Amino acid sequence: MTTPTVVGIDLGTTNSLAAFVLNGVPEVVRDASGNALVPSCLSFHPDGTVLVGRAARERALADPTHTIFSVKRLMGRTLADLQPDLPHIPHQLVERDAEAGRKVLRVTIDGREFTPEELSAMILKEVRKRAGNPTKAVITVPAYFDDAQRQATRDAGRIAGLDVLRIINEPTAAALAYGLHTKGTGVVAVYDLGGGTFDCSILQLTDSVFKVLSTNGDTHLGGDDFDRAIMSMAAKEMGIDLTTTKDAWLLQHLRDAAEKTKIALSSSETAEFAIPDFRRTFTRAELDSLLAPFIDRSLEKCRKALRDAELTPADVNEVVLVGGSTRIPFVRRRVAEFFGRTPHTDLNPDEVVALGAAVQADILSSGRRDRLLLDVIPLSLGVETLGGAMDRIIERNTTVPCTGTTRYSTHKDNQTAILVNIYQGEREVVAANKLLGQFKLSGIPPMPAGFPVVLITFRVDANGMLRVSAKEERSGVEAAVEVKAAHGLSQSEVERLVLESVEHAHEDFAARRVIEFRRKGESALDHMTKALAAHGDKLTHEQRSAIDVASAELRVAMSAGDLPTLEQANAAFEKVILPLAELQMNVVTSALLRGKTEGEVLADGV
Amino acid sequence: MIDCFERLGLPRRFSLDLTALETAFLDRSRAVHPDFHHSGSQGEQAAAEALTAAVNEAYTTLKDPFRRAEHLLTLLGGPSAAEVKEIPPAFLMEMMDLREEIERADAAGKLKYEKAARQRLDVLFNGLVPLFDRGDLIGIRKELNAAKYLRGILRDLRDA
Structure with missing residues (x-):
């Protein structure tokens, strides 16, 4: 069987599976006996071994207390969200406090605690292994998943050692698969x-x-x-x-x-x-x-x-x-x-989502443009205003990516910081919606109450996931706002789990990454040469020499093939190339605004 | 402020060819959508996301006749809803009667009123065409105030 480097994965409540595109046709990954579905089931043994999939499922009757089903129902949820489900969950759920009031849900199995992200990652790893250990994936989620649930799914993918290219909605993936026929x-x-x-x-x-x-x-x-x-x-x-x-x-x-x-x-x-x-x-x-x-x-x-x-x-x-x-x-x-x-x-209802995810993975990795997918955000996003009301900044069913802004101010004289709570949901009262997190904008110069104008900008990316920035307009203070998630894993926790997972992986992860970085580097250098020829003259002297230095270092790192050095050289190169990339995109856009088609723009040698 | 017409390369007018809008939107989406710049540099990806968000906003604004009219009125330097609060008096009477009738209606009746309110809104938007042609900015604002009122009724009907 051909081993795909990019797959689409349907991480389901009951079953999970992968698919990939071969010669333009999506196919599901099957085992030797022709089974595509991996039951989303885990079985833990006292000796530390973990069974995943069919083997775990078969142990469920004999060993119910060490077997776990339906992890997806726990993803991105709080203990309070799960109250109605608790009678049906045979395992103990606990909520642990992390820094800054963040809470992390954990499942207790035989005295050990696991986050839903880690449990889902175990399922993803099994699916990944079956597909020949690809490094990149598009993972599907229910369209109605909120920001926290999407984030948890992406973290699970990362912990499983996957570069998650995109989170896409299951019904949309299904339509994509059907659209082929x-x-x-x-x-x-x-x-x-x-x-x-x-x-x-x-x-x-x-x-x-x-x-x-x-x-x-x-x-x-x-x-x-x-x-x-x-x-x-x-x-x-x-x-x-x-x-x-x-x-x-x-x-x-x-x-x-x-x-x-x-x-x-x-x-x-x-x-x-x-x-x-x-x-x-x-x-x-x-x-x-x-x-x-x-x-x-x-x-x-x-x-x-x-x-x-x-x-x-x-x-x-x-x-x-x-x-x-x-x-x-x-x-x-x-x-x-x-x-x-x-x-x-006509398509197998268990397989159609993975097939569609594979199609999307192919679009993202191959650069083909014969299909365009325009998805929406399922639930409105907003901030809490005085009195606990929801100020909606982005309405549900808005096509993503999208942005929205709102104005905020201070309540007290000489207030130098504001704390803003971010919610997702359709109710007018924030308490009935889901708290996604909060951020603090500090460094506002002392002014009378209500005088500062804080502009809050929400950006939703193509994954349906939110980023927030804020700026005080009168003083121009653009304090860095870091949104603290109310729930789930922090970035550093995910990174730690990724590292652990890599250490334990019995595969040559580093070699694979080196190959990828080389491929990526070659195409980046190629792009750069073309872009420099077209727009190099518009760069400042500093920008130009920074690019020259970083690209030379990248070339050296690519031939040496040491992963940490390559990673570093690549990151440095990405940074200095930014002004050139923006210049290039701006030319494309302004040409578009003059009413040219993309083909004409490219023909002009952008 | 951004000009949504310019962004999509469309003539700046209220009567919009919806097919042209759709074509303009899709052409631009195909050029700048993040899906097609996924393997590009970070700068390219960020630019693709920002430009697509702007294209989406322009499309959403122009597609909805109410938002299109609001946007065009602002571009033309017309009065805001805070500056001219008036609603044509005959329209207000008509709406008060409509509200009363809706309150008395059952579910099937409400559905009928929803349809009627939609049609009424269409009539109102058609009436904006000559106002824009004449450049009667205050007249447009009054009609938009009325449209906003009617949209409120429609939203209540839908959420009920």
Whole structure:
């Protein structure tokens, strides 16, 4: 098998998998027996070994207390967020305090503590290993994931030793995969019901442009909930209260039987629910009535997504089903009724997201421009104003990347610093939204209350992730604002985990990185030569000589092949080349503003 | 302030060819989108992100007739909503009646009113064309004040 260097990874609640593009065609990575799916399951042994995937899943019944499922549900969440779930999680969750009030969620397994990021990284490593240890990946997340959940996913990728090229939304990835097969233009609705999350995205397709109009969802709705509904019904009949029982063995057997029953009912009218001391027959009609409230909830989200896109179900030309839970006949029927058309099911709903991620990874790494993906931010971003109200700076469903600004001031005379809380969500009161973090702008010169004008700028990148800057306009104080995340790992913690992971990796990580840096260096030097020929005369003497020095050092480092030196030389080169790159982009833009096409601009020798 | 028309290379006028807007937006996105500058230098990536954000903002502003009119009025040096607060009196009467009717309506009725309010908004925007042609900046501001009011009603209907 060819070993890809860049992959798309679907990090799912129940299963994870990778795909890559070979000769322009996306393919999923399969093991020797043809399995693509790696169960997102971990099993910890007292001797320190960790089983991942199918092997872990097989141990679940025998060793439930050391086996962990559905880590994705914990990603980027606080203990408070998870309160409703706690009865279903067989492991103890603790929240540890870090510096500056930041909190870190940890799962306790056999006396050891792991962050959800580390646990997800173990799954990612297994997926990565199967794909032949690529170093770069696009990782998918539910479209409705907030900033903290995206950040946690990216950190998990980094800990797994991956350069995360992009975080992309699962329904968008699915549309991208489908777009390869269906040509033309129109409105596409993606109904993505996975193991733990639900998304509905509405896209407009116009000759190879995939424009997301709106998205809505629930990061706590999926196949896991169906299993629990079946479990609860059976437990009730057995006279067991699921909210109080601590019997891990029983819970695991109930869960396992519930999942099997659910899957069996997709292909037959009745199914046997059986655990060692209990047995009963479930009919498809019974399952349908258990599922109805969940499906109603998902369709309500579809209605909201359509509203935000200012469309009705009748405007939708194609419906795409994604996620293992859309195999359930009742789900298919209800979705078909809602949109008034038969959904597409030609691609495997478990594989379509990874295939789309592979396509996006190929676009990012190959520089091909035949497909353009325009995605949106799922939830509004804003800051807290006086009285706890939410001042929205960026509205939900804004195309990313985007920027937004707001003005802030002081409340007291001679106040020299302000503290700003950043929130994400749709409610008018910040307390009901998610606190992402806070920042402090200090160094404001003493002035009467309300006199300083603090301009806060939000920047959302193509990953749907936020960066914040602030500036006091009257004095021009642009104090560096570092946003302190309210939750999750800090940058240095991630770096430490990355290092640990590299030390333990039984592979020649350094050699691979050297090859990459050489390749990157060659293309950077090549770019530089061309750019210098076109715009070198516009640089100052200092800028020009800095480039000459750094490029010479880079060449030396490339031929020597020592990783730390290469890394350093590369970083130094990136820094001095900045003015030249900006000059070049400005020429492209101003040419564009004069109404030229990109082809004409390039023909002009930019 | 930035000129969204100039940014997308479109003529500075209220009546906009929506197909031309879409084409201009996609052409520029294809040139500057970060996806296509991912393997570029840091400077190039930063420039791609900033330029794409600006293109997105220009597109969003021009696509929505209300925001397009607001933007054009500002570019033309017209009065802000704080300077001219008036709403045409006949329109205000019409809206008060509409609010009352909506309050009495059931879910199906609300849907009907939502549709009607949308159509009314379209009529209002069509009415801006001759005002822009004549350069009646105060007249435009009054109509935009009315449009803002109607949009508020629509938002309430949608969130209900």
